[in-house]
Amino acid sequence: MTATTGTTRRPRPGIDLHVLGPILALLVLVIVGASLNSNFLSAANITNVLSRSAFIGIIAVGMTFVITSGGLDLSVGSMAAFIAGLMILVMNGLLPTMGPGWPLVFVGMLTAIVAGTAAGFVNGFLITSMRIEAFIVTLGTMGIYRSLVTWLADGGTLSLDFGMRAVIRPIYFEGLLGISWPILVFALVAIVGEIVMRRAAFGRHAAAVGSNDQVARYSSVNVNRVRMLTYVFLGILVGVATIMYVPRLGSASSSTGVLWELEAIAAVIIGGTMLKGGFGRVWGTVIGVLILSLIDNILNLTDGVSPYLNGAIQGVIIVLAVILQRERKAEG
Amino acid sequence: MTATTGTTRRPRPGIDLHVLGPILALLVLVIVGASLNSNFLSAANITNVLSRSAFIGIIAVGMTFVITSGGLDLSVGSMAAFIAGLMILVMNGLLPTMGPGWPLVFVGMLTAIVAGTAAGFVNGFLITSMRIEAFIVTLGTMGIYRSLVTWLADGGTLSLDFGMRAVIRPIYFEGLLGISWPILVFALVAIVGEIVMRRAAFGRHAAAVGSNDQVARYSSVNVNRVRMLTYVFLGILVGVATIMYVPRLGSASSSTGVLWELEAIAAVIIGGTMLKGGFGRVWGTVIGVLILSLIDNILNLTDGVSPYLNGAIQGVIIVLAVILQRERKAEG
């Protein structure tokens, strides 16, 4: 990887200039947005953008650990769809017996977390114990969850019972002190993630495993356990993201969470984590997520560009955001 | 990098047992297919399967080199769609002046090859000279080409003039001595690829770069040049694949070549090439491609399974195919 050409250029957390890369890109976007549309910085719009980012954001934090430890997970999008479907089915199923209300919501949440844990465990097991390329494993599970949800929904859409929707709705739309729950949860996950990455042994071990798993093994780090845990945590976070997602529209279908995996991975890399593993930073990922959802937002707030070209603009900005970063790196 | 931990488990072409993995998986599929439907082994069906494998196949051969040298290309699918669109536009545009006929077909072919070369060069340039993660670069260009074709087609479909279709049709549907052109071209590309990988300096250098680019550099291998070439070759092969594709459907749209990149990469890895780079084998890729398109074919041979579950079955088989292989490897 070009990143390791023996020169002394490398990201040193918090120190060198390339840290500025993502932040700069974000700032540029904010400025552009503000100059294009006066409502861009309105509380409403900011709340919208942040709340929307929460799903990908929460997942991307987990993805940061997976990638840092040298792994990859393409299945998160379909996994989210599948878990959402499951959650809805369970809640609809228990509605007659339990009736609409918070107890049932908690059952739903539990379902999501348990399913997420299990899904993460399956990925982790196939990758660590069966020693299969993470890419293949998660490509496989991606297809599996996607078609399972299609099957559960009979090709259509699984919708949460209306009565229940009213109960669960606040989880996405309400909040604390004017900050909506998704934003709060995202913030919490990000902060905890950042601390774990920098201040807990697990973060170090993940980086060590990603940097050189043999060395980690010789240094009595339980490599398989670390790898497994990264996938399980990711699974749990997918569950959490789903808990935020279901209340929004109260439905899940085969088109739920399509391409979330690519967005999450892109966010992680834009944030400065190395795809080959060995170095990761959660705060960078958060910025990456914000960059991605700001692009969408800005494109919607501006006319002029043919909507057909949105994808192209997105692509260009993603690449630019990373160039910016690499350039800085070169100097640092 | 697990690749360099000096354990004796490393694939040595032709020697150890894990070579059997993909072949075995393929055989199993053939047997299953034959037992499910008597027409499975009919000339017609075999021709169908092989011809349609050609697109992914030709691309996957190029992808093998990219991955072997430690790279990745997510843009091939959109690239194919874009090139197809371009090719059609050019041919339609020149139709009035040149009239339908082989000269125009050749112009179309030329367009495809030139566009492919350029696209590959762009990817290569951003990755080698700008030192950006291949994943990000090609994720970006993926979005760009996809929306460019949508834009060219104005959201709809670009279709080749019907007069012209009749002329160009034979490129996909006819052949030599009863073997259709796509099959012949695929075979040719695969054979050349295999020879280059095993017997030409370029193949060696690609593997060296993927195994440890520092060592390659110190051994006066021009690392950037090798990397660049792998992307350019891939681009050219995408062009070739498009030349086979356009005669088949005579049209291109935003839904052309969707997910080809994943199929191609999956084929490469199923074939036993290491995603981390350092070792690749073209013949394995060919088998991987056949496995993938056989799965589709077999799923069409039988009713019973809900079509919603196709994706799941596919996923399971892909993972199994690789497990088979890994198991062998463990012994070898």
Place this chain on the structure above:
Amino acid sequence: MTAALSLAGICRSFGPVQVLGDVDIALAPGRVHALIGENGAGKSTTMKIMSGYLAPTRGTVSLNGEPVIFAGSQDAEGRGVVLIHQEFNLADQLTVEQNIFLGHEKRRGPFLDKAAMQAESRALLERLNCRVSPRATVRDISNADKQMVEIAKALSREARVLIMDEPTAVLTEREAEVLFEQVERLKAEGVAVLFTSHKLDEVARISDDLTILRDGRVVSQGLTAGFDQDGMAEAMVGRDVSSLYPERRGAIGPGTALEVRGLTVPGHATDVSFSLRKGEILGLSGLIGSGRTETMEGLVGLRSATGEVRIGGKPVSLKSPKQAQAAGLCYLTEDRKSRGLLLDKGMRENLTLQCLPQFTDWLIDTAAEEAALTKAIAEFDIRAPSRGVAVGNLSGGNQQKLLIAKVMLADPDTVIIDEPTRGIDIGTKQQIYEFIHALARAGKSIIVISSEMQEVIGLADRILVMRTGRIAGEVSGVEMTEDRIVRLAMGLGARREEAA
């Protein structure tokens, strides 16, 4: 007194090849035991078996007299048996401190106690008086520092038995001294120490007991005092190697092979000028980190550098090693593991990588490659368990030999050899020195970078001494004494002399 750790009748095979046969060794607490032998004799394998990285095929390992079967290196380490690998065993992207405490992080509650770990790392490194900062990333520090970090890592593990596989291979005498002080300290604390080295003077100096391996068998064992260096060497190699450095025969040619003016490698070397005559052997000495490697890497285009270079009188601009090679100039790296060889590939692929075109007329001539390999194996006496073995499984020294063979295959007119005999046994050293002289006699020019003062003096016609990236001076003929060189290297009362 019961042995802290002992092997009895240990055998080990890799596939069909047996590399150890009936090895018995006993390590006593508070004593230093030296294990020496040729490259490929089985030293590292023995040490790996002692520390749980490898399981013996036969035989018993006993800890404090009790037979044990280590579940793995963790288990062994848990019981106080620690191995410092011959090859670096550090995670590149992590910092020094992170590496030292990897797997044994200090915690305060759920969190890491970074302050404590930083402090302790600093203390450990201080003890080894190594200047590298605990915050530095391992990828950026020098080999010597990496070695010191490895040692610090081992020291941090409260070892009862400390096993060091060629710890001094990348160290100069000065740093080796520091290490030996630590060894003395551990000895005093009753730690049993086993180490191996190809520098027999060290062995003679610091070890109490000695075991000599040849072809995986113990050929001689006893108190070190009972051996003199020539005796050791002879027991190891099986022939007389007392005259290590060959007589300088054949005069230096008249023509200038290489002329360097004002070579500057940003951050590493400034205004380096020297010239090299045909058939001359130029030594390049200096302390670790003096920038010798970087200077030469700049010269051959591996690092961005400025300055003018003339080869055979003609000015050339070398932007890449490929160009340098085309101009007849090759550099042999000091870092065989991460810059020299593809560890997951076979010997053939590695040997021919640098000059594949020689073997290619539109297709690679595998037969010719095999022939070249056969020749190299014979010429450099590479001991491999099998031709197909991944070079990662070659013994350290044999990797080094393969690396030299690889570069020599390019048949350069001028070759820069960085640490040519690092990790090479005395017998082979002799062969390599012979080989270098043969090159010189054939009119080729050689630059030898070495941290072994004796080696430079023994080999070179003329020695340049570098200090913090500059040429501190030049010595030749009778001036070539350790004292003179060290003074220049450390900048003690050395008038800045212009390089010829």
Place this chain on the structure above:
Amino acid sequence: AQDTRVIGVSIPAATHGWAGGMNFHAQEAIDRLEEVYPELDFVLATASDPGKQVNDIEDMVATRDIAALVVLPFESEPLTGPVKAVADSGTWVTVVDRGLAQEGIEDLYVAGDNTGFGRVSGEYMVSALPEGGKIVALRGIPTTIDNERVAGFEAAIEGSGIEIIDMEHGNWNRDDSFTVMQDFLSKHGEIDAVWASDDDMAIGVLAALEQSGRDDVQFVLGGAGMKEMIGRVRDGDTMIPADVTYPPAMIATAIELTAIGLTSTAPVSGTFTIGSVLITQENAEEYYYPDSPF
């Protein structure tokens, strides 16, 4: 047995709400007809892109020697050639919804009318906003279908004083339309109505509206006839005063007609257009199918 004849059904995969409904009706029809006609055998294949759909059709011909093909083309252009080849080989061909790019290939054409769909929607807009107004529109996945619908809509509101102040792709997807609508609401202070052009997108739009608490938006017009939406029309929801059908069940009609065509002598060839109907509170009841997942 040899006298059983096979009908191949090739449709796009359930990648969005309407397609999902269509998939459901196809399966439901097949299960039902297999009971009714023991001498008929059905093969259902769903494709994620035109290429895959052509593969499916090739496989049906090569390995299942189908007597009839019912195809809902993913896209007209790419399917025209291959379907023509099937028709030329003497197989009965029924085309559903989108016509092929060439006339007269199929034996039976059960046509949906996308332009009509757009037109009916447009006409309703005009009637609902007599003195004109500012509306935003959400488009589907960029395809010919979507283009036709929008063209029909724009033609219908031509000169009515209704202005489409903004248009973005919601991809027939609830999440995307939710996002787009949120941004429309931040961007435009005054929106009189929304043409969601699809019931899935309407759901996203409604969620965004509900959250914003804006009252300037008078109503949302969806389309396709999702049961949930028809229900709300029936119950007189002021935000959903109407809906425009584009019944996914047309695939069932096509399969059934084809079955009849194969098994009886009743004439079924020709074109059979399923127009888009405006559903209002009056006629909502008769379009409400409680058991459909769509």
